Amino acid sequence: MTPRFTDPDALADAIVDRVGRRIVLGLPLGLGKANHVVNALVARALRDPGVRLHIFTALTLEPPRPKSDLEKRFLGPIIERTLGGYPLLAYAELQRRDALPSNIEVDEFFFQAGTRLNVPSAQRSYISANYTHAAGYLRDRGVNVVAQLVAGRGDRFSLSCNTDITLDLLAARKAGEADFLLVGQVNDELPFMPGDGDLPAEMFSQLLDGPGVQFPLFAPPKEPIPDASYAIGFHAASLVRDGGTIQMGIGAISDAVAQGLIVRHREPQAFAETVARLSPTGAAPLCGGPFEAGLYAATEMFVDCLLDLRRAGVLKREVDGAVLHGGFFLGPRAFYRALREMPEDERVRFQMQAISGINEIYGDEAARRSARVDARFVNTAMMATLLGSVISDGLDDGRVVSGVGGQYNFVAQAFALEGARSIITLPAVRGGGRKAASNILWSYAHGTIPRHLKDVLITEYGVADLRGRTDRDTVVRMLNVSDSRFQPELLDAAKSAGKLEADYAIPEAFRRNTPERIAEALKPAKAAGLAPLLPFGSDFDEVEEGLLRVLGRLKAAQEDPRALMAYVFKGMSAPSPQEGLRRLGLDRPRTLSERLLAWAVRGAAASG
Template identity: 55%
Template sequence: MLDSPETDFPPFAPPSEPISDTKYAIGLHAAGLVRDGGTLQIGIGQHLAPGTGQLAAAETGPFEKGLYGVSEMLFEAFLGLIDAGILKRDVGGVILHGAFFLGPPSFYRALREMAPEQLARIQMMPVSFTNEIFGDEDGKRRARVDARFVNNAMMATLLGTAISDGLENGQVVSGVGGQYSFVAQAFALEGARSVLALEATRQSGKQAQSNIRWSYGHETIPRHLRDVFVTEYGVADVRGKSDADVIAAMLQVSDSRFQSELMRQAKDAGKLPRSHEIPAAHRENYPERIGAALRPARDAGLPPSFSFGSDFTDVEQRLIPALQLLQQAQHTPLQLAGLLWQGMRHPPDAADRECLARLGLDKPTHFAERAYRALVTAALQRSPKG
């Protein structure tokens, strides 16, 4: 047994990450799918009507009955829902069943400090309970009404398959985890839906790439289990629809930089009529549109970069967007050169000097450190202050 003061340190806990405009837009769309009086299960990495066919209009009313939570993973978002009075529909005196708990130090601190009577309403159960309806199936069906099973996908195809655990070259990115179980429950329970969220694009070097493809050589969730996809540009309800209707719906939530090529591929394959056109309302799916839509809320202090608080210091929170900007700029030499020139011409202010000190760049000793200092200074000047 290893037991000594030298090895007595707190275990690592994953810090809360800042939430981008893209992720907020996805969350807002997904939140409109959650029904009052329903059930919520959220998968690892995620931030919600009945039967087949069209989803009801976005839910915008207050949560009077509240939600019941049954989730493979319990993390800080669920505590936020409890604090907001949303997670309150109890099943046998319990408002939340979770298989395992994971979050930043503040998450565990909140659980430790929770009143005993409130903590008793949160119960830990095996994965076989949260991810399956077998074993007391009648009781689970009564409890999991209007369930929304929300999970992340890396990519999706126009035909409604989801790619979440690996690449077409055989590289494994993660385990499938409970994603298939989520989808299976969504099809087994009356009124339930599977919601797979994904960002419409990702950055690969200098180029943006679409996360919605015509086809892909690996799949996690097959097309016959397609249900609801959410991107920052909207919701695609594809359960029970024809291939042509599924393709049309997926095109509407794709990034407009890739829509024409995706549509051409579908038409060339004979899966979409040659006369099909993407509606005008969905041909402006650009990142700038998302930023513009959320800017008034951002300017008003909502939504915050860290929805449930952060273990990062104020200085570290200030550095995060600047370092992200530098990460993007390293693929564009001209942008990097512009940052270097700006940082050399405009000295840092007092707040920026604190950030430079956190990186050990407050007193550069050689040319490389002076260059790094100039780059970080410019990135700080270009990134949001709050």
């Protein structure tokens, strides 16, 4: 019988008794970490310097940290409502303060974006790795404990949200290539996912369960979709073939792609008109019309908008009885609840697998090639160069923002599979006002995807098809999807390097790449309800949803003090959005700073 514990400290003692005082602990990325088990092992190592704890993981989830007083006023109650009760990981807090003792090490191959940018110890211990290589690196380090959150059903337990690396490690253990304890912590909020991750109790060395170790799952709030993301999403949806395969990640751009696919399916004429308005040349979408055969998803990350594609009748092409094969999932609470409450005969169509089977085509190559027809791998980037290289994980000084993850795997698949394409998406600009900067650059000291693997790149200004293009034609197409505020400087750099002829001029149609043109092009779709701010629901209440656009204007204005003061002056005489001010605690300002903030909110609200 597998020993069962209700006390994490007792379980930690049992682990030390089994493996000794050197613990190499593998934790799933993201949601699947057994928080109470990890914290008990950290506490044991803090008490006893003779215990050496080496943690290998990725995507340590932490609640967002508001950067300004206004963000704190808005996000504070939302964070408490959606993430309150989630047990923080002790090693993450120690690491963020650069306070890890010498007997505790933490190596990660993917960071929650930006959270470790200014943490020197985390930057030093980062491992640049493809997702599919992480299991091998764990074996090389001599992993002897894997601790994972699981769903329970009688004497069976589901790896649920994180089959990804754990299944690969279990296969290695079965083959005699690894030897570790699999420790499970049962969480009643996790949906029991059928398939490869449905394991008998005897697969686990210990199990932690009971009321004292239950906790709400980490549920990041949904992001509102800005105009740039919607433009990108509609462009991307126009490249997806009916009967094909899709992969995408989390965030506003992925939600916009999903909404674009749904609009295309339900309102094909409106979709075609929107894409044509967004195109600088008025070009019709390459692919359009409803999805008759439907799509199949082979995606490392199972995100909630893929459920919405299923509900809309877009995700319906089956492979081995499944419309989706995924490696891990993460999303809002409504997503977890939907999976828990889903009828069994429907849930079985969402199969969680080993990451080696999702992010690669090898091992069962013929079947995977047959399944992944006309694949579109949609991934986001931070920046790109005019010559087609992509920057997704780090800065030019070597600091890591997030990680490579599976992005390279999907780019490689796009070149290995017949009819497949890699689609890299990114807003053409970051920031606003005088601090606006182009995300398309002439060159950059760091790269994630090299330019010899350039394929399709999409900004809000259009689609750049780069596969197999000369340097000259790559530069031309990248200029065409760049923001017009930065085109002259980029054009000069390309000419100086001899990549464009001296007399080349950007065609007139592409010199109107401005946020104002995109906003105008999206107006009819917004008026028709086809491009809502939060198309797939949210954790915001009605007042908070009303504040989103207001706070978005203020956030953009913070980059330009003159624009911010304009809102303040306007707010002095503008009508008061009383419910919004009350929600922000600014309905009765007591200090000058609160009064200025209240005026700014009133002014931004009156500018809608």
